[in-house]
Structure formats: C-alpha cells, structure tokens
Amino acid sequence: MVYRILITTLMATMSLSSYAGVINLYGAGGPHHAFEEAADAFMYLDENKDVKINITYGPLKSWEKCAKSISDNCHQKGADILWGTSEHVTFTLINKFKEYGFNSKNTSAIYLRPAVIIVQKGNPKKIESFSDLINREDINKIVVNNQTLNTLTSGTGIWEDIAGREGKLDDILKFREKIIYQGQGSGDSFKYFNNSYADAWISWPEWYASNFQKVDVVNIEPNRRIYRDITITAKDSASEETKRFYAYLRSGKANKIFEKYSFNR
DSSP, X not given: OHHHHHHHHHHHHHHHHTSSEEEEEEEXXXXXHHHHHHHHHHHHSGGGTTEEEEEEESOHHHHHHHHTTOOSSOSSOSOSEEEESSHHHHHHHHHHHGGGTOOGGGEEEEEEEXXXXXXXXXXXXXXXXXXXXXXXXXXXXXXXXXXXXXXXXXXXXXXXXXXXXXXXXXXXXXXXXXXXXXXESHHHHHHHHHHHTOSEEEEOHHHHHHSTTTEEEEEOOTTTOOEEEEEEEEOTTOOHHHHHHHHHHHHTTTHHXXXXXXXXX
C-alpha cells in the first residue's frame, strides 16, 4: 500500500514537472467554453507548449475555496486569473479575493456581449422581440436570473434594465407578471427553463452557442438592447506564463474564438 502511494505521488510530481508553468483560471459557467478554446490556442503556440492551463468554472461557491487555496479537496489550487461576467461581478470577485493577491489594477475588460432571449428549439411561440414578451398575452412563462446572498450572476435584474429602457412603468409591470422563476445564476435558470418548457429566458448568447442543439436565440431590438462585459483579473504575483496569457487575451489574438460566442469589441 505504501509502495502504491509513493508511485502515485511520484507520477503526479513528474506530470506537474513536465510543464514549465501552470496557469489556473476560475470563473462563471457560460464563457468557459471560449476560455477553454483560447487556452488551447495559446498552448498550441511553440513558445507555450510547456505551459499547462486549467479552467475551473461554475457558481462562485463551488470553486471559491480552491481558488483561494484554502481547501485540500481540489484538482487545482490557487487562482492565477479570474474572469468576470459583468462589472458588478468583477467588483465582487476582487473584493472577495483582495487578501489573496487580486486587485483592480490588474483587471481588464476584454469583450462585450448583448443580452438575448433564449427560446425553445424551433421558437414555437414565434417570438421576434422583447416587446413581444411584454405585450403578447400568449407569452406568459418567462425565466430570469437574479442574485441571492449565496449566488453571483451577471444576469441579475437584467430584465428590469431591458423592460425599463423606454421609461414606461407599464412595461415593467406587464413583464413582471409573466416571470415564473428567478434563477440563482444562469445554470439554475437554464435548468428550470428546460424542465418547465418556459416560453423565454433572458440570458447571454454564450448559453445559446453552447446549447444550440436544445434551444434557439432571438436578438433583443436595438432600442432595448443591454450589454455586459467579460473581464480578466491577474494575480499581483503572476508568473511570466500567466502574464503572457493575460496579454494574449487582451491583445485580440483570440477574437475569432470569442466571436463564435457573440463576444465582440
């Protein structure tokens, strides 16, 4: 038994030592597909073939302790880069991680994406705009994101911003009556949207790009459209490999990857 433990430990050490540098990224689900592809493209470059990038995603509470290196139950420990899905999410992350080497000086917004309407596959209600959600009586099951003390989501109250864009209280009242669920984050909302066969979910285009086999997307009309940014924050004591990847993400070299998920500059 001791022999097996020693061999396992040796193999793990050899595996880690085969890389000149390891970079750990943490953030919310949704944009993770784009970050995974960008990481693969970065590691494919000759100068980065000895770099290993780990992507951990999901609700903050699922990875916070590992990102802070205060838990032993982790595949990767210690965040090098955090990604945020809006400015208020980024502010919260920096505040939570300020004692672990993160601050706003090393933060950069790298892409924008618009809020969209996610609908069931085939768009059975033939939804064409956000105004349809407000005014059509046959559309009455809408899912939105919200935030609680235990969750952190970029979609918090986004529906209110969109419904109130024209300055009409009646639009807020009409839309509010049709909300059947306020999810604790996008993952929770998406699950409820699917299981309840709701008419619409106010979300982000990356959720369509990652689930286009199951859902369709409707763009929100320009006069109501709301954008949120994607940010990255590097640790103060970042390694040279981390600094290179941070610069790579900022440079626009991964634009084609992020544009697949409707992230633009």
